[in-house]
Amino acid sequence: MCSATNGGFVPNFGDFQLEIYFGGLGGVLPTMPMTYSELEERAKYALPPGIWSYVAGGAGDELTQRVNVTAFEKYGLIPRMLRASKERDLSIELFGMTLPSPIFMSPVGVIGLCSQDGHGDIATAKAAARTGVPMVMSTLTVDPMEDVAAHFGNTPGMFQLYTPTNKDVAQSFVSRAEASGFKAIVVTLDTWVPGWRPRDLSTSNFPQLRGHCLANYFSDPVFRGLLAKSPEDDPKTAILTWISMFGNSLTWDDLDWLRSLTKLPIVLKGICHPEDARRAKDAGVDGIYCSNHGGRQANGGIAAIDHLSDVVEAVDGLPVLFDSGIRNGSDIVKALALGATAVGIGRPYAYGLALGGVDGLVHVLRSLLAEADLLMAVDGYPTIADLNPEAIRRG
Ligand SMILES: Cc1cc2nc3c(=O)[nH]c(=O)nc-3n(C[C@H](O)[C@H](O)[C@H](O)COP(=O)(O)O)c2cc1C
Numbered sequence: 069m070c071s072a073t074n075g076g077f078v079p080n081f082g083d084f085q086l087e088i089y090f091g092g093l094g095g096v097l098p099t100m101p102m103t104y105s106e107l108e109e110r111a112k113y114a115l116p117p118g119i120w121s122y123v124a125g126g127a128g129d130e131l132t133q134r135v136n137v138t139a140f141e142k143y144g145l146i147p148r149m150l151r152a153s154k155e156r157d158l159s160i161e162l163f164g165m166t167l168p169s170p171i172f173m174s175p176v177g178v179i180g181l182c183s184q185d186g187h188g189d190i191a192t193a194k195a196a197a198r199t200g201v202p203m204v205m206s207t208l209t210v211d212p213m214e215d216v217a218a219h220f221g222n223t224p225g226m227f228q229l230y231t232p233t234n235k236d237v238a239q240s241f242v243s244r245a246e247a248s249g250f251k252a253i254v255v256t257l258d259t260w261v262p263g264w265r266p267r268d269l270s271t272s273n274f275p276q277l278r279g280h281c282l283a284n285y286f287s288d289p290v291f292r293g294l295l296a297k298s299p300e301d302d303p304k305t306a307i308l309t310w311i312s313m314f315g316n317s318l319t320w321d322d323l324d325w326l327r328s329l330t331k332l333p334i335v336l337k338g339i340c341h342p343e344d345a346r347r348a349k350d351a352g353v354d355g356i357y358c359s360n361h362g363g364r365q366a367n368g369g370i371a372a373i374d375h376l377s378d379v380v381e382a383v384d385g386l387p388v389l390f391d392s393g394i395r396n397g398s399d400i401v402k403a404l405a406l407g408a409t410a411v412g413i414g415r416p417y418a419y420g421l422a423l424g425g426v427d428g429l430v431h432v433l434r435s436l437l438a439e440a441d442l443l444m445a446v447d448g449y450p451t452i453a454d455l456n457p458e459a460i461r462r463g
């Protein structure tokens with residue numbers, strides 16, 4: 069719940085409070101950037117060049133990555149007057165959980181390498197605990213999922229599955245995620261083969277960075293059982309074994325098998341076509357994740373936000389998570405008005421972590437939420453339920 073009193077707003081998301089006064093921001097770190105462009109600019113110099121180009125880059129000439137961001141300019145919230153509310157409620161319901169805010173941290177496979185201590189997955193989990201903003205933890209982490217989940221506090225986490233072709237390893241990952249307390253399994257469909265990424269091809273980044281993010285494999289008893297020597301004794305063979313099972317080109321026929329792995333809610337990530345969304349709903353999945361992977365996979369496609377309403381309409385009430393191109397609080401509000409149940413933050417939180425560790429990441433999340441909250445206040449939309457298609461127009 070957030071309240072506005074006498075020129076001061078006091079949003080309270082979970083265990084933190086942020087005071088925003090006219091002319092100054094309390095609770096947000098003054099040394100950290102207040103705009104996305106400054107955040108990106110400063111992160112470029114905070115990260116080692118190879119990691120920077122991996123995170124910042126996308127597929128092809130990065131057209132889709134760019135339009136993911138600029139497409140938000142076409143949409144705008146319609147201001148409503150004489151219904152100002154000093155109390156706002158940004159909470160949402162998702163898979164039976166009440167979350168204090170409508171955002172989550174999208175899975176970012178190299179997040180582990182984005183913090184100075186090299187344990188960015190754990191840092192992200194700590195930021196989740198502090199803000200109530202769930203982390204969707206990638207399969208590709210520096211620390212094993214059990215160690216990451218131990219830092220979630222009371223904030224629920226979700227596990228993103230890159231489905232190994234070896235079904236026993238896949239089952240083991242999902243069982244470990246369940247045992248570690250993750251609340252949903254997010255199956256990424258759009259990355260069974262990495263896209264054409266010129267920045268990484270010219271730096272040989274891909275294998276180098278990925279080799280550092282295989283803790284879930286190297287700690288997995290089933291994966292280890294496939295190796296003649298342990299990953300500690302023979303890392304090269306372990307990495308090659310990972311590569312050999314990474315590219316699982318799942319089909320609709322695999323959904324029953326995926327369903328059989330767990331009782332947790334299953335969410336399919338990378339769905340943009342309404343027909344796919346409808347079919348996934350009919351197949352019994354619990355949520356759709358509309359995303360084009362931040363333009364890192366297929367280049368030349370339209371902006372992810374331009375797919376959102378069609379996907380939402382197609383699944384008629386099933387939760388729809390969205391990401392790709394969210395850069396500020398108004399993007400969050402627009403995505404919610406276009407029907408997203410929850411909105412994923414990608415590159416911005418990686419940059420916050422790179423610049424200021426856990427505090428820097430928390431600053432980014434707080435700033436995004438504060439901006440969204442203020443926009444809802446000014447424009448007269450006090451709750452997430454008020455953000456419906458009637459609230460937004462394409463200009
Ligand atoms: C460096 C990086 C690594 C990523 N790794 C994963 C991953 O491991 N699994 C996954 O499903 N998506 C991954 N993504 C995609 C994000 O989950 C999300 O879809 C994307 O970042 C959204 O676009 P945006 O960052 O431009 O907002 C990654 C994105 C980035 C930037």
Ligand SMILES: CC(C)CC(=O)C(=O)O
Binds near residue numbers: 208263364
């Ligand atoms: C290609 C994957 C291994 C990692 C990923 O999802 C990404 O870099 O976008």
